[in-house]
Amino acid sequence: MTLRLPSSHLCWLLVLLITVVLVKPTLATDACQGIAAVVSNSSSVYYPGSLPYIGDVSHWASSSSQNATCSFEPGTAEDLGMALNIIAALRQPFAIKGGGHTTNPGFSSTTGVQISLSRFSDVVYDPEAQTATVGAGLTWDTVYTALEPHGVNVVGARGPGVGVAGLSLGGGYSYLTNQYGLTVDTIEAYELVMSNGTVKIVTKEDEDLFFGLRGGFNNFGIVTKFTLRTFPQTQVWGGFITYSPENVGLLNQATVNFAANTSDPKAALMITYDYFLSRTSLGPSALVFYNAPTPPAGIFDEFLGIPSLVTNVSTMSFPALIKLSMANATYGSRAIFDTISVLNYSVPFLNAVVNETVFWGSDSSLGAQFVSYVIEPFLPSLYNHSSIPSAFPPSRCDGFTPLKIYYSWANETSDSAMHTAIRESTRNLRQLSGTSEAPLYPNYAIYDTPLEMIYGANLPRLRSLQHCVDPENIMGLTGGFKF
Numbered sequence: 001m002t003l004r005l006p007s008s009h010l011c012w013l014l015v016l017l018i019t020v021v022l023v024k025p026t027l028a029t030d031a032c033q034g035i036a037a038v039v040s041n042s043s044s045v046y047y048p049g050s051l052p053y054i055g056d057v058s059h060w061a062s063s064s065s066q067n068a069t070c071s072f073e074p075g076t077a078e079d080l081g082m083a084l085n086i087i088a089a090l091r092q093p094f095a096i097k098g099g100g101h102t103t104n105p106g107f108s109s110t111t112g113v114q115i116s117l118s119r120f121s122d123v124v125y126d127p128e129a130q131t132a133t134v135g136a137g138l139t140w141d142t143v144y145t146a147l148e149p150h151g152v153n154v155v156g157a158r159g160p161g162v163g164v165a166g167l168s169l170g171g172g173y174s175y176l177t178n179q180y181g182l183t184v185d186t187i188e189a190y191e192l193v194m195s196n197g198t199v200k201i202v203t204k205e206d207e208d209l210f211f212g213l214r215g216g217f218n219n220f221g222i223v224t225k226f227t228l229r230t231f232p233q234t235q236v237w238g239g240f241i242t243y244s245p246e247n248v249g250l251l252n253q254a255t256v257n258f259a260a261n262t263s264d265p266k267a268a269l270m271i272t273y274d275y276f277l278s279r280t281s282l283g284p285s286a287l288v289f290y291n292a293p294t295p296p297a298g299i300f301d302e303f304l305g306i307p308s309l310v311t312n313v314s315t316m317s318f319p320a321l322i323k324l325s326m327a328n329a330t331y332g333s334r335a336i337f338d339t340i341s342v343l344n345y346s347v348p349f350l351n352a353v354v355n356e357t358v359f360w361g362s363d364s365s366l367g368a369q370f371v372s373y374v375i376e377p378f379l380p381s382l383y384n385h386s387s388i389p390s391a392f393p394p395s396r397c398d399g400f401t402p403l404k405i406y407y408s409w410a411n412e413t414s415d416s417a418m419h420t421a422i423r424e425s426t427r428n429l430r431q432l433s434g435t436s437e438a439p440l441y442p443n444y445a446i447y448d449t450p451l452e453m454i455y456g457a458n459l460p461r462l463r464s465l466q467h468c469v470d471p472e473n474i475m476g477l478t479g480g481f482k483f
């Protein structure tokens, strides 16, 4: 499918260009007005003060929001292509937002043109192909809920509110990853608006772009739809167990045993060590998951046997389990993530993670409202569900797993102290993990992580692909990890 720019729009673009180039310096406002003038009535441009604008620029972490000159909600891929043509001609900064859950400042925000994909919101299930084509403006919980009546599901985020787009374009770890792989391993096709405005359906036949989109975010254009493989979905068993700090030793031993002994791909586990400065104590918890209404005997017995504060575990629908996530507790705070990758878990290592949690969480001079360290053990075979190469992970030989570090705070004046602290803690744990060479997950890695540490040996191929499909580096006008 190829876009042809109607000639009336081309004329308009020419007039606009001549006006702004000859008469006055180019401003983002010119791009906003130019976009509003060429797009169809399916799309809209909004300005500060309007309600849609406020939604378009807002993010899960307030430190990821900026006041854009205008926001643009494309209603069709063709309109988005025309908008990119104008942005390119005027070389104005812009941002692309899916679910707005990145914690990296400027990755999906701008002072220029904020593009919000919220109007790409359809879920179309194809029972024959066993796929679902979903809009890039959706969040995963909405997709799960839409597919539930069909008895099928897709491989996506473990919490509510997370965008389909950013998670899919960076990798995607799910409760279903042990069974089916990363989200990127389940994508059959992308509808991509390229930087020159052309709309293209990218499948595995298009080897290079397909490789690049599997982990390469916005470097190759803007994705408007994803076609995902679907899998049968029954009710699931799972939920939260919270423990008092005295029992963290038992929890750590249970976690090490689980990681060493559990080979059932339907089982998943997430251990979180929280520290709220206001509560002045460590809050350890386990999220247990089994992809069936009842787990086989034994798998989670150790976690259920440790004395707990709250055990909220039962059989429920998949979307209901996703809603149990506590991740929205810090919605609207300032926040940053960083990460290390881990191959194996030992009790001394988990004790060191607990020590980091308490050390930084209780440092009142630092003033983090909340710090959180999340252990995500997966099976060593987690990367063996795809034989097609992907931008991320750059290597599928070792079953490294992501450890997420997450700080949140209230005041902008603390941003740089928090970034410094999270880097130091990350460095401490990386030394102890013994796996400093493993690739880092780009959806958790802090904004200035060297690209080599994420994409490894794939970097030269990604760079040359970027030059080839976007020779004028138009996608360089937007934020993110740039090839």
Ligand SMILES: Cc1cc2nc3c(=O)[nH]c(=O)nc-3n(C[C@H](O)[C@H](O)[C@H](O)COP(=O)(O)OP(=O)(O)OC[C@H]3O[C@@H](n4cnc5c(N)ncnc54)[C@H](O)[C@@H]3O)c2cc1C
Binding pocket: 060, 095, 096, 097, 098, 099, 100, 101, 102, 103, 107, 108, 117, 136, 156, 157, 158, 159, 161, 162, 163, 164, 165, 166, 167, 169, 170, 171, 172, 173, 174, 217, 218, 221, 222, 223, 224, 327, 328, 443, 444, 479, 480, 481
């Ligand atoms: C509460 C919470 C829970 C999370 N849970 C998980 C989890 O279970 N598993 C997991 O793997 N990760 C998880 N993450 C991390 C998550 O994958 C990233 O934050 C991801 O980037 C979010 O996608 P988004 O669309 O919401 O982000 P956005 O901030 O909208 O976008 C992130 C990046 O992707 C780019 N982008 C967005 N849309 C497009 C598009 N259509 N075309 C091209 N580029 C685009 C943006 O420009 C930006 O650089 C979680 C994060 C949070 C905050």
Ligand SMILES: *[C@@H]1O[C@H](CO)[C@@H](O)[C@H](O)[C@H]1NC(C)=O
Binding pocket: 041, 042
């Ligand atoms: C949008 O434009 C189309 C044709 O260009 C027209 O048929 C339709 O009525 C318009 N819709 C609205 C809501 O204005």
Ligand SMILES: *[C@@H]1O[C@H](CO)[C@@H](O)[C@H](O)[C@H]1NC(C)=O
Binding pocket: 065, 066, 067
């Ligand atoms: C955006 O503008 C609003 C209203 O003027 C202001 O309150 C807010 O602080 C600004 N946000 C940023 C990130 O600059």
Ligand SMILES: *[C@@H]1O[C@H](CO)[C@@H](O)[C@H](O)[C@H]1NC(C)=O
Binding pocket: 160, 161, 328, 331
């Ligand atoms: C998170 O909280 C905010 C603010 O209360 C709310 O607007 C948003 O809908 C919540 N998101 C989810 C996924 O519950």
Ligand SMILES: *[C@@H]1O[C@H](CO)[C@@H](O)[C@H](O)[C@H]1NC(C)=O
Binding pocket: 256, 257, 258, 260, 261
């Ligand atoms: C599980 O793994 C641990 C090693 O971490 C081992 O000591 C233990 O005996 C194994 N078996 C069970 C049932 O936990």
Ligand SMILES: *[C@@H]1O[C@H](CO)[C@@H](O)[C@H](O)[C@H]1NC(C)=O
Binding pocket: 310, 311, 312, 324
């Ligand atoms: C479990 O979670 C649900 C939903 O949040 C809540 O209504 C219920 O009270 C919780 N149960 C326990 C035992 O905490």
Ligand SMILES: *[C@@H]1O[C@H](CO)[C@@H](O)[C@H](O)[C@H]1NC(C)=O
Binding pocket: 342, 343, 344, 345, 346, 349, 432, 433, 434
């Ligand atoms: C992983 O295993 C290796 C070899 O057994 C060991 O040296 C290393 O300390 C372990 N790492 C962790 C984090 O336990």
Ligand SMILES: *[C@@H]1O[C@H](CO)[C@@H](O)[C@H](O)[C@H]1NC(C)=O
Binding pocket: 352, 355, 356, 359, 428
């Ligand atoms: C706990 O972490 C801090 C900060 O990294 C470090 O200085 C201290 O030595 C650690 N303590 C233990 C017992 O490991």
Ligand SMILES: *[C@@H]1O[C@H](CO)[C@@H](O)[C@H](O)[C@H]1NC(C)=O
Binding pocket: 380, 381, 383, 384, 396, 397, 398
């Ligand atoms: C996964 O695949 C890689 C590369 O093909 C291989 O080296 C590794 O042994 C496999 N791991 C498992 C657990 O099957």
Ligand SMILES: *[C@@H]1O[C@H](CO)[C@@H](O)[C@H](O)[C@H]1NC(C)=O
Binding pocket: 411, 412, 413
């Ligand atoms: C943020 O910190 C600065 C400097 O410490 C202080 O002046 C300001 O009042 C704080 N703002 C808020 C909202 O707490």
Ligand SMILES: *[C@@H]1O[C@H](CO)[C@@H](O)[C@H](O)[C@H]1NC(C)=O
Binding pocket: 194, 196, 197, 198, 468, 469
């Ligand atoms: C845009 O770029 C693609 C790939 O480089 C090319 O196939 C297409 O013809 C270009 N479109 C236009 C309108 O130049």
